[in-house]
Amino acid sequence: MRRRFDRIKVRLRLPRRAFSGLGTKIAFGFAVVLALHIAVAAVGHVGISNARGNLELIDRDRHVNEEMVVIDRLVRELQQHVLLYMFAGHGSLGERVSSLHDELRVRITTATASGINNPDLVAMGAVLARYEDEFALAEDDRTRRDHLLNTLLVNAGARAAAALGALEETASQQRDRRMSLLASRLEREYLNARAEVLEYVHRLDYASVKSAIARLESCQRLLGVRATSDQPVEFDELAALFRDYEKLLHELIRRTRGYLHLGNVVIAGETVELLRLSNRVRERQSEQLDASYASILASQRWFENLSLWVSIVTIIAGLTASTVITKIVVKPLHAIATTFRELAAGNRDVAIPSRERRDEIGAMTRAAAVFKGKNDETAKLLEDTQRSNAELQQFAYVASHDLQEPLRMVASYVQLLEMRYADQLDGAAREYIDFAVDGTVRMKALIDDLLAYSRVGRAERRPVMIELADVVDVACANLRAAIEESGATIIHEQMPTIVADHGQLVQVLQNLLGNALKFRGDVPPEIHVGGREESTRWVLWVRDNGIGIDPDHTERIFTVFQRLHARDEYEGTGIGLAVCRRVVERHGGEVWVESREGFGATFFFSIAKSEDHQATASDANGANPTRAFAPA
């Protein structure tokens, strides 16, 4: 149980570790905001798609509604034409009925195929199919009826009338009064029958045609009774004609009833059914339209609300993310930046925020703390060094200044002793005195040099625009005697104007030129002074053809009172290069030498440019930050 609990705890801890990194936190926050934005977009897209789908449904339903109105009109027109056809029997009306059938069939089929699941539409198709079949039957009856009425009955009637006429003729020729009476009676019955047939046709009164049939049967009965034993053949023929006429009459009745029943009952019933179904389809489509509209509105409201809430949540999430990022990233970064700025500016009392954090900011704050620590150490070292330097300088100045007087006194009194007791001193005493005086002279020189060295550190640096050529000239002027004595040639390039302390720079060049003259070889010195401008500094050099320097000593020679040669080989206290270094370092530069014994030496020193001069130089030099001084 405990192990399971520990495992759970470990599992629970893992996500915190997973989120300890700043990048992970920021990424997670932006992922959440991005997901919400995607959700907003998705909601919008789904809403638009949904609305588009609903609009398509509405369009379809509206189109079907419009189609049903047209179908309604066509059905009524169809029924009107059926009725007209039933009444008039014109073939053109039948053709119009057929074309209306076809148009209705196409429209109903199209509406059914439009994807609307409406059983009434399907039922309309079935009713229309029956309608067509039934009209075909009615058309058959109507056409046959017209043919019976207009042709067959007319022809049969004409034949009967002709036969009657022939009978009357025979009766007249034979002067057969009974036959003549029979013929008259037959004619009367036949004509009444024809009139009753017409009455039936026009008034649809079956009683009329029933009477006509009765008359025709009566005629046949009459013709079946022979008037005389030698009954004329016309009797049988006439009876057959009446029988034929009666048969046609029965078919006329049958056909008339047939098309009347089909047209007025069956087809009319199908029409009523079509209209009823069409009405139901329209009602249902209207209901669907209303439902679709309501659905669109509801859907629109829902999507609006959803979009609004998702947008609100997204905005809140965005603001929260922004706040959280500001709180956990921006402010701490700003604080750290301020800390580093303060530390860089030398403020040692700056607070180090957020050291307890375990992410990158925590690492940065801990680095800042280390930096602060180093800063404090450096500052303390600097203070100590500065204090020590100040004390040293002070000591050097005081010592050199205070030592001057007693030294002068020693030199003076030793010289006085030599003068006062010159005749009492032997050669050894005078030598001793020379040594003492020489020692004081040398000590004075050391003290002077030390004093000069200390002054370099104490003197206020006053950088101004100076002509390097002028500096070289001044240094050469100060070394005229040594130049003339050594037969040296000093060549310098066209020197630019730089910003530096004139006097100190003269001192540097004078020391370097002096060393070049002093440490000459067997040939007259040839000294070149040149330089180049770099983006952040000027680099100057003094190249000679003297005795050169062992590369192992190129660093030591810049130390105070360091000499590579004995005093009796080359004079000097060994402080000249140390002074050069001090001056150059105070000008933000550095000094070094490149040399090999026997091949002369080139002393380099750099003078740092101010920021203005760096920009100016960058603008002037463009893509070439390093530019050698032009030859003089």
Next chain:
Amino acid sequence: MTQPSRRAALGGIAAAALLPAARGPWFHAKRRPVLRVLGTHVTLQEQIRQRAERDLGIELVFAPGGSAAVLQQASTRPESFDLFEQWSNTIPLLWQAEAIRAVDTTRIERWSKINDVSKKGRVVPSAPIGRGDAPHKVLYVQPNGTLGKTVSSRVSYLPYVHNVDSFGYSSSVVPEGTPYGTESWAWMLDDRWHGRVALVNEPTIGLFDAALAARASGLVEIADIGAMTRSELDALFDLLVAKKRDGHFYGAWQSVPQSVALMKSGEVVIESLFSPGVSALRSAGHAVNYAAPKEGYRAWHGVMCLSSMVSEETEDAAYRYMNWWLSGWPGAVMARQGYYMSVAEPARRYLSADEWDYWYEGQVARSHLPGVEGGTGVSAGSLRRGGSYLSRFSRVAVWNTVMDTYEYSMVKWYEFLTA
């Protein structure tokens, strides 16, 4: 027309040996005869066709269709069928058209068992003969070739299926009445059911339902409901058209399924209804009563006719088929749809006692009774309103009829339909 007798042509001992009196076995030596039957869905059912083929060894081709279409075909193309089945009101038309020929009653085995509804127009002598085209009026071929009531051995049709119809009403909406007591045709014009009344779209049927309703309501006077005059039709249709325009009628139905759908949906609560419609509604759980109106029923009689163009060989098969219809099994099938047979006793063998007592004796169903397609057609405890066959057929008010004013009634019917 007559055709040479195949028996005469065959001659010989072999032929005679193959010919028992029943004319059955010699067909097996020949190809299976094909019998084409034209009619309606009432009797031309697949289960009947299959059973008849099996029992008779003949091939049956059924051609069911709408009443108008089959009548037109039968009257104009008698060569297209061998037997025609429809209703007695079509007999005059078909006979006059010479589309059918007489049936020889001596070839009908159970002719003597056929009841008096078919032969005399009334089930018992005391029962009234319904107005209009009572079936016996057009049954017998008279010496002069016309059809009439005088008995002869030649008839225009084989009597078989028949029934009485009334109107159906939803007992969950319309308060239940008492058979022959308060139930009345007048309910169909009762303003309480305004907008929820339907008639059958057939003037020879629905017109009489409407006429019975109008007369029972006292709204029109009709002397002879089976032979309405033009003025009576004018008065009746004035009433019906006004009612239609007022919205009293929901409409007119054209098929039994449509009548079932109308009542099942609740759009109609009272309507002309046929017996299969009643069964279908009850099977679907709809509470429907088939009224037993005090004014009496509207009756109809099915007819099976021989085509005038049938061949002798086919005629033999036709007589076998006609006799088979009166042999019992088909009668049981018809009984389960609520129809009666002119010869009922053979059907009794194929019905359970419960079924017989329910369908023919008008008693309460003592158990669940099977339907036509299987399953339960009648729930136990149900009662066929109107009582027994005797009771119901003793109250025929009018037969389905083609009146002399038939043509005029169709014109008026159109006005009613489209009002």
